[in-house]
Amino acid sequence: MARVTISDVARTVGTSKKTISRVLNNDPNVSESMRQRVAAAVAALNYRPLTSARSLAANRSFMIGLLYDNRSPSYIMEVQAGVLEACEAQHYSMMVQPLVSMAPDFVERVEDILSRHRPDGLILTPPITDHPQLLDCLRRQGVPFASIAPRQPEACIGVMLREREAAAAMVEHLVSLGHRRIAHILGDPEHGAGIWRLAGYRDGLARAGLMEDPAYMVQGRFSFESGVAAMRRLLALPLRPTAIFAADDDMAVGAIWAAAEAGVSIPGEISICGFDDTTIATQVWPPLTTVRQPVREMGQRATQELLVRVLNKGEARMVEVDYEMRIRASTAPPP
Amino acid sequence: MARVTISDVARTVGTSKKTISRVLNNDPNVSESMRQRVAAAVAALNYRPLTSARSLAANRSFMIGLLYDNRSPSYIMEVQAGVLEACEAQHYSMMVQPLVSMAPDFVERVEDILSRHRPDGLILTPPITDHPQLLDCLRRQGVPFASIAPRQPEACIGVMLREREAAAAMVEHLVSLGHRRIAHILGDPEHGAGIWRLAGYRDGLARAGLMEDPAYMVQGRFSFESGVAAMRRLLALPLRPTAIFAADDDMAVGAIWAAAEAGVSIPGEISICGFDDTTIATQVWPPLTTVRQPVREMGQRATQELLVRVLNKGEARMVEVDYEMRIRASTAPPP
DNA sequence: GGAGTCCATGTCAGCCCTGTCAGGTACGGT
DNA sequence: ACCGTACCTGACAGGGCTGACATGGACTCC
Incomplete structure (x- = not known):
């Protein structure tokens, strides 16, 4: 045959x-x-x-690359699903490449992929979206790329969400429940998400006329473990906060875990909320109040914009998608 | 340039x-x-x-395909990470393809990928491992493939784990704690995992001289929601079990959730355990007793075997990897 | 010393498509 | 009748690489 x-x-x-x-x-x-x-x-x-023959003759690969650096698996899977959907619609295929953006040979590894496979474009996810040398390299080589939630959205095409505003809205929700002592578990200070959400937290406090208290701002790193550690520190304070806004769900779940460990009732004694609305948000007890990011849709939209650029089908842009508040049982009025 | x-x-x-x-x-x-x-x-x-030129000339693609049907994202991400590691070691690349194995055009879609991209081999994950028409098709076309936890491990290369034995060991653990009324939340009856774990549950009961009770065997579908539903039914029984073995962690987490909802203390009133040791197992409260499957390693080993076959570097086999018991706080002696 | 063997290297065609450009037809306007 | 234009089609030459086979030199063996 x-x-x-x-x-x-x-x-x-x-x-x-x-x-x-x-x-x-x-x-x-x-x-x-x-x-x-x-x-x-x-x-x-x-x-x-045959794709390889087409690629060779047409000098394009009919393929885009998805680059990621180990964020939470569920986040990446959702992005990937969205990217794949958008690719399929245009008869494109996708290759994925996990990377370590701190590695010294990071840019070289991407260049390797570029010259071997010649993807027609790349989808960048945070924190790769903000790697200056990589962006330089891609622009110099003229490789089209679209970014998901980059720190400088003006400079690129892709997709973004008003994270600062969403974070402020979350604080407002806590304030409206009656909370005055609201702590924040910070995300990675290098990530746009960490920066915006912190800024939104401050906006929220300011709008409510509340003072910032450094003791209530604990550094985390967007991981479950860092959420546990941060919560332990908050619980050790002489005057505990009555509500905690964690910069992502993983840390919020860690905070809930540490509360359970310490026998502190959520939301009875302390309210906790997160950001992202990942799968786990509805699987913990109590279900987590959070901000939903339509991650899959974001992967899809970013890919659509990328393909608009790749296929010269018009002007590609930075698309903005909407967040949604998800008020669940982990937040309640203070005791 | x-x-x-x-x-x-x-x-x-x-x-x-x-x-x-x-x-x-x-x-x-x-x-x-x-x-x-x-x-x-x-x-x-x-x-x-340039990969496409090499592929065209050498008549092979230097690429393998990973096929999956929506299992839990964390499972797939782990497999994918393992597959990528093994690919990298041989300078191979990977393409992923999510599929719906129940879709009428399932086999056709795979054939499409085969003829367009000509992957040198495929990695199959459950339940795709057991799709008779697909296996037929691949064998007829002589496309090498490796399976992860297929129902008929004798017939293929890839990787497996003694799931039945592990499930029996888990029941044994519960028995050793003093439990006599042990329920099982079943996995999908179409999946090998569902079948083996049920068989292991029965083995465990039999070894302990316990009778099976149909009321204690509740159907689930390997999802959080199905675990919640199953737990609600178990909690409604006139004589509740004192321990529950869920066929996977997602369902176990669902069971814990439903217990929290009903105000039932875990493990005080009921012990719960799962299977897989996914990320969430240590993020819920109480931390979940479960069986660890080295999923990433499994992806890697399966890919290594696949590449042994693809590159004619010897005899590829069905590799067996070991499970490990992870005894955590969700299981304790009965009240 | 001649035949056979082995190894390192070169020549050439061809993998399967698409870009380029030329050719050919149909139709309308002058 | 002629030209211009628009549209459709075909011939041909690669794209960058590897497989098959040829070549030529060094070496072995009797």
Whole structure:
């Protein structure tokens, strides 16, 4: 059962390879009747063009690359699912590349991928979105890329969300419940998400006329463990906060865990809320109040913009998607 | 900055393209001195072979495909990480394809990928491992594949784990704590994992001389929600079990959630344990007793076996990896 | 010393497509 | 009748690499 090639189809139809190619690539200059005859033959022979041959001849790969640095698996899986959906819609394929953005050979590794596979574009996820040398390198080489939640959204195409505003809204929610002593577990200070959410927390306090208290601002690193550690410190304070806004769900879940460990009732004694609305937010007890980011949609939208640019189908932009508050049982009025 | 090709390297060294090719492909018939000169030129020019050209000429893609049907994201991410590690070691790349194994065009979609990208091999994850038409199709077409935890491990290469034995060991653990009324939340009856873990549960009961009670065997579907539903049914029984073995962590976490909802103390009133040791197992309260599957390693080992077959480097096999009991705070003696 | 063997290297065609450009037809306007 | 234009189609030449085979020199063996 040898491979069916474009020549076989051409022979069957009684035309040239080029015409078959045109039909397959939706070239406008083909008569309707020819289009139909070709389509019939393609279906009959079950012909499918070989990607590597197409790539070589057309000098593009029909593939985009998704680069990520170990954030939470559920985040990446959601992004990946969205990217794949958008790729599929344009008959593109996706290759994924996990990377360590702190590694000394980081940029080199990306260059390696670029020169071996020549992806037509890249999707960058935080924190890779903000790696100056990488961005330089991509711009110099003219490789199109789209970013998800980059720190400098003006400079790129992709997708973003008003995280600062959302964080402020979350603090407002706590304030409206009656809380006055509201702590924040900070995210990674290098990540845009960490910076924006902290800024939003401050906005929220300011709007409510509350003073910032350094003791109530504990550094975390967007991980469950760092949430546990931060919560232990907060619980050790002489005057405990009555509400805690963690910069992501993983840390919020860690905070809930540490509260359980210490026998502190949530939300009875302390309210806790997070950010992201990952799967785990509804699987812990009590269900976590959080801000929903439509991560899958963000992957999809970013990819759509990337493909607009790659395929020259118009002006690609930085798209903004909306957050949604998810008020659940982990927040309640203070005791 | 035009692309550096193999011809540029050949010109620089003063030899033929073929010799460069031989060096790059580790062909044995090259003199040491030539090998070094070529290596130097490759490094100097920063040359990297173009994958699509290699694929076209060599009639192989230097790529394997990972097929999955929406299991839990953390499971897939772990498998994917393992597969990527093993690929990298052999300078292979990976493409992923999420699929719906119940879809009517399932096999056709896989065939599409096969003929377009010609992956040199496939990694199958449950439940795709057990799709008879797909296996037929792959065998007919001679496409190498490796399976992770297939239902019929004798017939394939890949990786497996003694799940039945592990499930029995878990029941034994509960029995040793003094439990006599032990319930089971079943996994998907179509999945090998569901079948083996149920069998192991029965083995465990039998070994302890305990009778099976149909009321204590509640159907689940390997999802959090199904675990919640199953737990609600168990809690409604006139004589509640004192321990519950859920066929996976997601369902166990669902059971813990439903217990919290009902105000039932874990492990005070009921002990709960799961299977898999996914991330969430240590993030819920109380931390979940479970069986650890080395999922990442499994992805890696399966890929190694696949590449052994693909590269004809010996006899590929069905590898067995070990489980480990993780006894945590969710199990304790009955009240 | 001649045949056989082995190894290192080179030549050339071809993998399967698409870009380029030329050719050919149909139709409308002058 | 002629030209211009628009549209459709085909011939051809690669894209960058490797497989098959040829070549030529060094070495072995009787």
